[in-house]
Amino acid sequence: MKIDFSGKTVVVTGAGHGFGRAISLAFAERGAHVWACDLNARGLSETKSLCKGACETRTLDIADRAAVGDLIAEAAKGRAVDILVNNAGGVRGQVGRPLEEISESDWHSIFDANVTGAFYCIQAVAPGMKQARFGRIINISSRAGLEISLTGIQAYASAKAAQIGLTRQLAHELGPWGITVNNVAPGFVRSNPTTEKQWQSYGEEGQRRLVESIALKRLGAPDDIAHAVMFFASDFAGWITGQVLSVDGGK
Template sequence: MSRHENTTALVTGAAHGIGRAIALHLAAQGAAIAVIDIDAQGAEATAGLIRDKGGKAWATGADITDMAAVEAAVTGAEAALGAVDVLVNNAAYTVAGDLEHIGLDTWHREIDVNVNGTYHCLRALLPRMQARKQGAVVNIASVNGVRYFGNPAYSAAKAALINLTQSVASEYGRHGIRCNAVLPGSVRTDNITWTIRQERDPDVFRKLARWYPLGRVAEPEDVAKAVSFLASDEAGYITGAALPVDGGLLAGMNVMISEFILED
């Protein structure tokens, strides 16, 4: 039997990048997938890819900063696919920047999508999971949530998600609900920030590789595999964890060590 057979997973922000990879990976392991994204067309395209491979999927366009839209999306997902067993809070928004120059609207939008949007999805789904006494939540945070790597509003939001993960784990464990976070480092996607960086330097991912002890940036599937594990029964005694999926980035200062300590 496949790892996620007979489960329904709702993945936010699954129209593109890592969210799409998570949706496809969970579907390949037997889950029915509800795709929620502000990009309705992209969401439907992901659902189409799953159905093309014989899987079950349903998609809708929704802005997770709108609580009513999230509630409607979750109701629609459950009507189409049955009760949601797994929630993956993946949708996110950021534009590169620093504290000195960030616009007020940008700050508010980054906090709104990344923190409030995630909270809206939890608010919609936790009572439903509680009623069924089961559920697994995986929040896609970032290494930015524990160290500063640029993008201050995004970093503050991802730090909040790690703490929110602990709140959910602590309060809802007694209802059979687990909640964990994954902390990716750099992941090869075509999101807006990586597109801008690649336009500036087409070699950016190769240059970044030397910061990673494993010698490469992540592929979206690296994150999807960690999510799949944390969402599964194999992680049945793991809750409240913040798992780096970062090729060792947070483990040490790789460039400093190779340039100043291990130099010959």
């Protein structure tokens, strides 16, 4: 299966490390013009270097609707963004705590990062995609949106479930214009400082139990997630929309 994105404009959020960086590099290697966005300016600089001139980078807070609109307009340059990958999200530095201890700002900050920001990005690319009668939108959720979160963070599990619901709803709304909307739900991957800290917190026995719970008996890598995104973004997935693909080694 040869997948090529020559001539395509791709926007990837949360591209400063981990999944977002792997996704950006995978698109760049396949000929796309990538716009890699993140709040992490240092990480973006590393991503840009690894892309070897095939990507633009911009610092972006996806919870800022106006800033999102400006970025999409810049990337589109009078035409449409062909592919959007909503990868930004995460737990915003939070850890699992009893629900009575969760503040309003704690709750909303995770929803802003994982749901509201994705909605703003889709809202911004939709007019151009409709005009072009083509688009690929891929949201990155988590197994936490399908069952429970290993982090124990209530807002994270809820936000990822909401993002999956948004995926399914928008697949039906945007389908008449040839726009597909799909979702990749990664299992646990040591992909960034937050997941590395989580992994270390399990200790040797907890790590062993986690790996043993996976059918393939090993952890995945960021490239495994990127490869799923490549499929959804490609012509091979032209009649697939509203779907959630678990990339987790088997449960």
